[in-house]
Amino acid sequence: MTAVDIKALEKRFGKTAALEPVTFSVAEGELFGLIGPDGAGKTTLFRMLATLVLPTGGTATVDGLDVVRDYRELRNRLGYMPGRFALYQDLTVAENLKFFASIFGATIESNYEMIRDIYGQLEPFRDRRAGALSGGMKQKLALSCALIHRPRVLLLDEPTTGVDAVSRLEFWDVLTRLRDSGLTILVSTPYMDEAARCDRVALIQDGHILEINTPTGIEDSYPLPLLSVKSSDRLTAKRALERFPFAYSVYPFGEELHFTDSRAEPSVSEIKTWLHEAGVADAEVTVIRAGIEDVFMHRMPTVEGQTGVA
Amino acid sequence: MRIIAIILRKEFRQIFRNRAMLPILFVLPVIQLLVLSYAATFEVRETPLVVIDQDRSETSRALIARLDASLYFQIGEQTTSMEEAERALLFGEVDMVMTIPSGLERDLGAGQPVIVQVVLDAEDGATAGIVQSYATQIINQVNADISLGPPGIRIAPSHWYNPNLEYTTFMVPGILVLLVTIIGTFLSAMNVVREKEIGTIEQLNVTPIKRYQFVVAKLLPFWIIGMAELGVGLVIAKIVFSVPMVGSLWLVFALAGLYLLVMLGLGLWISTLTDTQQQAMFVAWFLMVIFILLSGLFTPIDSMPRWAQIVTEFNPIAHFIEIMRRILLKGAGFQDVTRQTAALAIQAVLMLTLAVRQYQKRTG
Structure with a gap:
């Protein structure tokens, strides 16, 4: 009922x-x-x-x-x-x-x-x-x-x-x-x-x-692969990811960055290499399951702190 | 009834637990009655004055002695210089300069009229008027003492209802009205708006409490407290000020109950219009100041301009002060105050209807 x-x-x-x-x-x-x-x-x-x-x-x-x-x-x-x-x-x-x-x-x-x-x-x-x-x-x-x-x-x-x-x-x-x-x-x-x-x-x-x-x-319902990026130099990492050709969005999430790749099958090693070349040596990149907050961020492209790249 | 009783119990519990409210309820009224009644007096005593005695005769000295002997005047240093007297007047050292012309005794003896000049500091017009009337009284007395001529028309005043012209007799009933008014309007307005301000009205509004139950339970405590304070006030008026209470006290209480309904309605109405205690306080003050100044408490309504007298018809405080003075001082019965009572009854119905309609458990 x-x-x-x-x-x-x-x-x-x-x-x-x-x-x-x-x-x-x-x-x-x-x-x-x-x-x-x-x-x-x-x-x-x-x-x-x-x-x-x-x-x-x-x-x-x-x-x-x-x-x-x-x-x-x-x-x-x-x-x-x-x-x-x-x-x-x-x-x-x-x-x-x-x-x-x-x-x-x-x-x-x-x-x-x-x-x-x-x-x-x-x-x-x-x-x-x-x-x-x-x-x-x-x-x-x-x-x-x-x-x-x-x-x-x-x-x-x-x-x-x-x-x-x-x-x-x-x-x-x-x-x-x-x-x-x-x-x-x-x-x-x-x-x-x-x-x-x-x-x-x-x-x-x-x-x-x-x-x-x-x-x-x-x-x-999160439509794209989501990756968590941990680094001691979060700001440089964020800027580097924003320039990444397949970047969909990057935003800080607690101590980490949440990075969404616009491809269905992102390559972790490729992202690591990209970050390394940008001067981020200690980047840890892992594919993670999206949480409700990520869905929210995805659905609201105007939220402050998020960079919509696509 | 059960619901009303439940809310009433909560209200009384909260009122007696409120450390800011208790002194307002019980100490303030007493202080107000004692201080206002004693201090806010119209009587002018020991007015400092300078006498310029240019006659220096027995008659002029008799006049000065009369002035000095009265409680109303206090004669300072004597001077013969008008400039010096004027300076004293300017600097506020004296409020009056009296010039007794030379030849006073001689002219009076010859049956000639004599002019005694009285210069008054009329910055405060009301005080100047009162001082002048005192001075005139004393001069008339001297006149009567020495007059040998045939008597003219004399006034034989007799002050009814307040034979000794006791200021407090006139003021105390009015101040009692203010006391009841503050309980009725301020506290009821503050109490209801407080529920809004701290958000408790939200929780209350989702309960099945009906509008009339809420209104009755919210206003009744202040109705009861207002009546109790009137009782205390009347006892103080009787014991401390010996205010005559000629009329029926039952009638006083019955009409006070009616009057409180008007003021409680006003308080509730204010609380529906405002969201915080501060706003409610401001609106209540605004209305109160106008009501009180136009109430006839300090200045007679008869001397107000026509428009103000019309406005007074809508002023519940004015009606109730009139009722109180008539019943207490003149011993008026119900038939003597029907007009005021009718006005209050109409205002009570209007005010409460307006307030209850305005109070909404649901907003649009």
């Missing part, structure tokens, strides 16, 4: 489009990721699905309910976690949770198993003010509050932004377990590495959805 069904949903503010018409659906029990940089339109899409903003075109249903017409009933079935921490910083952990539970006519006790996994870690801090929690703890509390009324669909807008690496991993473990328990989850993130944890992801950029696929499917 389809949990979220979006048809040509769009949002314009005057003449500027925050979200161009997008169409996709999310199956029940799916962990669906929206991956894209800041300003791509992720938050606008979430706010429309969360019944907070009216769309200017198209339709969307969540759990079979229209986001515009059935918004009242829908609010009971949605769990929404805004990108910005939106709980009361001057109330304690327990007070926040109790407040949101009782607003929905639920109690912490009756729905405890829903949040046991996450809230268990927060329990020792139950009397601490939410404002005094660490970033990771805040996110866990926010997730608990979004879950306490047993929603059917969970909307998480950049839940891991500003959270340390360990807490991010823990958070995704929790999401995976929630998905396994049958909850449908829509999550957005600017971190490409988190995409691999989703069942399917949509790449979104400038209000457009570029591609929707499984994480592996997206990686497989």
